[in-house]
Amino acid sequence: MSGGALPSDWAPSFAAVPRSAFLPELMWPFDMGAGTSVAVSRADDPATWYGYADADVPVVTQWDDGKHTGTEPGQVSTSSASMPSVVFRMLRDLDVHPGNRVLEVGTGTGWNAALLAHRTGAGNVVTVEVDGAVTEQARASLKRFGAAVRVIHGDGYEGYAEGAPYDRIIVTAGVRHIPFAWVEQARPGGLIVAPWGTHYGNGDTVARLAVAQDGGSASGSFTGPVEFMKLRAQRLSPVVHSDYVTGGPEDRDASSTDLTEDVFLGDRFSPQRFAVSLRVPHCHHVIAEKRDGARPVWLYGLTDRSWACVMFRDGDTARVWQSGPRRLWDEAEAAYRWWESEGKPGHERFGLTVTAEAQAAWLDEPEASWPV
Incomplete structure (x- = not known):
């Protein structure tokens, strides 16, 4: 299921915290064969439901910012549970350790927050979700599961200063601009892991940024391509x-x-x-x-x-x-x-630097950067 991406030291957490504990009764997993999302009800077809819950596929849990009704897929997917292999990769990049304080931007189902809480220990994870209904569902799931996570309803673009400083910040929505608030709320030497891209397309690439010792910037390389739903504050308006x-x-x-x-x-x-x-x-x-x-x-x-x-x-x-x-x-x-x-460089040769004034991309060395 992990595609070879599961770090061995994370195995106990993934064994103890199943994704199925955080998925809703009605969900829309992506059927790789059909190339589309399909509605699956646990009450009507538990075998298929659990099969998708355990599969390495993304699962939509909300359409159209909650305005959608019925069982057929909606127009735009607006909340989901990511592919487990992508979750594994990003948690590996986060390099989180027991006792670390972690801020998660984008609670979704709460599964990722529960994994982090199992790894870091009770009371060390704060997660922020912009959608009120998604917040309540995740809060209920985390409570039911027994994960000691603080769930905040708010705009994760602003971070959550009350819980700062954090050793690690992880973002589970695609971003087009890294807010400096995240840098300010991380400890010097802390890590920020976020799917980042430009409005050129919908794809993202995971940025792994280390916060400078003086707190004035964060910089690091990309680790590989992904695709996430975009942070609501940074969605691109339709091009006509x-x-x-x-x-x-x-x-x-x-x-x-x-x-x-x-x-x-x-x-x-x-x-x-x-x-x-x-x-x-x-x-x-x-x-x-x-x-x-x-x-x-x-x-x-x-x-x-x-x-x-x-x-x-x-x-x-x-x-x-x-x-x-x-x-x-x-x-x-x-x-x-x-x-x-330049030799057809892969994603990993590129990097990103974020300051209070700007963000800049670079190839191989931060000194040779340009604004993005």
Whole structure:
């Protein structure tokens, strides 16, 4: 179930704290074969319910910020229990020890907090959840299980200063900006583990940041790609295509590129996508469905109405159209070429530094950073 990621010293906690103790009666696990979320009721089909509870799949526990009703999946998943293998990886990165004080941002079901409490000891874990209903459900589950965790209903973006300082801070929602409050609430030398990314796409990469001894910054490398629901304060508003693509052919520049779809995009968690996301700021990309051997990829500027489209075609040269103050495809292609020239680095060669004023990404060394 762990995909080889389970540290041996965590084994007693995972044996003592099953995920099934924190999942609701009705849940929506992701069926890998079907490629979609499916409704499973413990009352109606306990064997299937427990099978998914023990499987290495993500499980949606809330849709549409709680507005959803019924058994069919809703529009947007807004709370979940992560894949156990992802939980294992992030707890390994956190390097938490008995007696450590831990702040968790994003309580969800409460399972992760219960694992941390088993590891660190009673009274050492504070968890913050922004959704009131999710907070109450997690609080009840933790109490029923007997886990001594302090559950706070609030905005985890602000941390929880009352319980500071913390030895470790772990975030279970994707973030686009690391608030300096988390750095301030961690001890010098403490660790912050958070899924981080840019608005270029929905993917995240786990940042493992060590807080400087003077408390003025936190910095560290990424450990690998993941994908989380985004912190509610940092969700990207929907990009409306028609707000960007206006006018006629005379309002856009046409060109071509010798980059192919496979080379530029790779797969969902390819390092080149991550590299491009770091080098092309304030941009969102959308990969459209492939039809008749053609796939358009759209780039939208988030600070103006610049846009670009590259049309990849099987066996043919890709065509490019761009419009607006920025030439977004030129920026994206230059970012890809840079990644290629640097030896096609993986996620682990990149890092992030956070100060009170800014956050900056870097490759190999923090001294060679750029703002993100």
